[in-house]
Amino acid sequence: MTAPTAHTRATLITGAAILGGERRDLAIVDGALVDPTTIDRDSADVVDASGLIALPGLVDLHTHLRQPGGEQAETVATGVRAAAAGGYTCVFAMANTNPVADTRAVVEQVHRLGQEAGLATVRPIGAVTVGLAGERLADMTMLARSAARVTVFSDDGKCVADAELMRRALEHAASLGAVVAQHAQDPDLTRGAVMHEGPLSAELGLAGWPSVAESSIVARDAMLAELTGARLHVCHVSTAGTVEVVRAAKARGIAITAEVTPHHLLLTEQLVRGYDARFKVNPPLRTDADVQALREALADGTIDIVATDHAPHAPEAKQTAFADAAFGMVGLETALGAVQEAMVETGLLDWAGVARVMSTAPAAIGQEAGYDAPLEIGSPAHVVLVDPAARTTIDTGSLRGRSANSPFLGIELPGSVRHVWRGGRRTVADAVVVEAVVEAAVGAAVGAAVGAAPLEGQVRA
Numbered sequence: 001m002t003a004p005t006a007h008t009r010a011t012l013i014t015g016a017a018i019l020g021g022e023r024r025d026l027a028i029v030d031g032a033l034v035d036p037t038t039i040d041r042d043s044a045d046v047v048d049a050s051g052l053i054a055l056p057g058l059v060d061l062h063t064h065l066r067q068p069g070g071e072q073a074e075t076v077a078t079g080v081r082a083a084a085a086g087g088y089t090c091v092f093a094m095a096n097t098n099p100v101a102d103t104r105a106v107v108e109q110v111h112r113l114g115q116e117a118g119l120a121t122v123r124p125i126g127a128v129t130v131g132l133a134g135e136r137l138a139d140m141t142m143l144a145r146s147a148a149r150v151t152v153f154s155d156d157g158k159c160v161a162d163a164e165l166m167r168r169a170l171e172h173a174a175s176l177g178a179v180v181a182q183h184a185q186d187p188d189l190t191r192g193a194v195m196h197e198g199p200l201s202a203e204l205g206l207a208g209w210p211s212v213a214e215s216s217i218v219a220r221d222a223m224l225a226e227l228t229g230a231r232l233h234v235c236h237v238s239t240a241g242t243v244e245v246v247r248a249a250k251a252r253g254i255a256i257t258a259e260v261t262p263h264h265l266l267l268t269e270q271l272v273r274g275y276d277a278r279f280k281v282n283p284p285l286r287t288d289a290d291v292q293a294l295r296e297a298l299a300d301g302t303i304d305i306v307a308t309d310h311a312p313h314a315p316e317a318k319q320t321a322f323a324d325a326a327f328g329m330v331g332l333e334t335a336l337g338a339v340q341e342a343m344v345e346t347g348l349l350d351w352a353g354v355a356r357v358m359s360t361a362p363a364a365i366g367q368e369a370g371y372d373a374p375l376e377i378g379s380p381a382h383v384v385l386v387d388p389a390a391r392t393t394i395d396t397g398s399l400r401g402r403s404a405n406s407p408f409l410g411i412e413l414p415g416s417v418r419h420v421w422r423g424g425r426r427t428v429a430d431a432v433v434v435e436a437v438v439e440a441a442v443g444a445a446v447g448a449a450v451g452a453a454p455l456e457g458q459v460r461a
């Protein structure tokens with residue numbers, strides 16, 4: 001038995017607009033939010049938050065951390081640094097590592113590396129199929145019961161295309177109380193596809209990716225979720241057609257949730273005109289009409305959450321012909337600014353809505369405890385202070401991860417993450433990541449190589 005330890009020094013945050021609404025103080029003692037009137041101001045660390053908005057710590061249900069096997073692009077340590085800088089206190093790490101997260105050893109390694117890095121909680125996602133090969137189910141029970149406590153299964157990057165296998169995966173997940181997060185892409189409809197299919201793909205001479213390749217899989221999976229009674233989550237919805245399918249499935253009472261990425265809320269296929277591979281992503285950037293439908297769906301709850309699909313790539317994977325380059329964009333540091341631009345400044349969501357789609361709801365889908373009563377007394381102190389009036393031009397210095405394949409380089413986004421606490425521990429102070437391993441030289445070199453481009457395809461309010 002150890003003797004009870006003394007309370008840690010209290011932190012008092014004064015004058016923040018809580019979730020953008022009323023102004024009141026927040027107090028942190030021993031990792032939890034407490035009643036600020038019980039704090040002795042003279043002995044507390046006081047943070048003046050006037051002009052700032054307090055949000056709960058953000059939760060990303062879809063992050064590629066690349067470790068093991070892709071450490072030249074990102075590691076768990078560099079990825080959680082990017083996460084902290086973006087206001088995230090918890091990230092779910094996708095299973096498409098090398099080796100794949102289909103064994104206890106890999107999910108427990110990723111979980112342990114997250115604990116060591118400390119800047120954000122890392123929750124490993126387990127593979128649905130062995131090696132993401134889409135042939136036989138991974139040992140989902142073992143992954144769920146491991147120390148990593150897997151609650152989300154996904155082959156993201158690959159679709160579980162075989163309907164029978166998807167049915168069994170859903171049944172299995174239901175028995176474990178877990179969710180299957182599907183990368184909805186019919187492989188037969190997208191052979192060789194590198195951008196959205198339409199007049200522009202024809203004009204540019206690039207192989208097109210029809211919208212129906214996504215919506216048809218979501219329709220099938222929704223029916224399978226209804227059959228099995230399982231929970232289905234749809235990764236990175238990118239088309240107006242998929243929004244209609246999700247809306248209809250929800251109206252039928254099917255247990256379906258869906259995510260949208262910040263880049264699909266703000267950017268269109270027009271960016272591909274320059275053949276710059278920074279704008280190559282899976283699913284591809286779509287049309288203006290799709291962007292509008294995605295924004296409306298996020299506002300009305302058809303789409304439940306924003307997830308980054310942070311997909312770091314080393315420069316050589318992107319510095320090649322558009323058709324040959326890797327799919328993916330980094331997104332952890334720019335997600336909140338992109339959502340402010342696409343949703344808040346357009347009047348579609350208020351800050352309480354941002355807290356719901358970027359913290360409370362993703363935590364609920366992934367079963368991460370401690371986010372269900374955001375910023376309320378007694379909750380764990382996961383707190384983000386944002387300056388909504390700031391404007392930041394994104395450059396490689398804005399990116400704290402190892403890779404710089406951001407579509408926003410050279411672009412100004414609103415808002416700035418000023419301070420972050422995770423479980424009461426400061427992870428960002430005055431926009432600087434606390435206790436970060438400094439590898440700025442690596443980030444700068446990568447960014448300079450990737451370069452910046454004007455953003456004609458950005459949808460404005």
Ligand SMILES: NC(=O)N[C@@H](CC(=O)O)C(=O)O
Nearest residue numbers: 064156157281282311327328
């Ligand atoms: N979203 C992406 O464009 N890329 C992802 C996986 C994927 O292809 O979905 C990646 O892991 O790089």
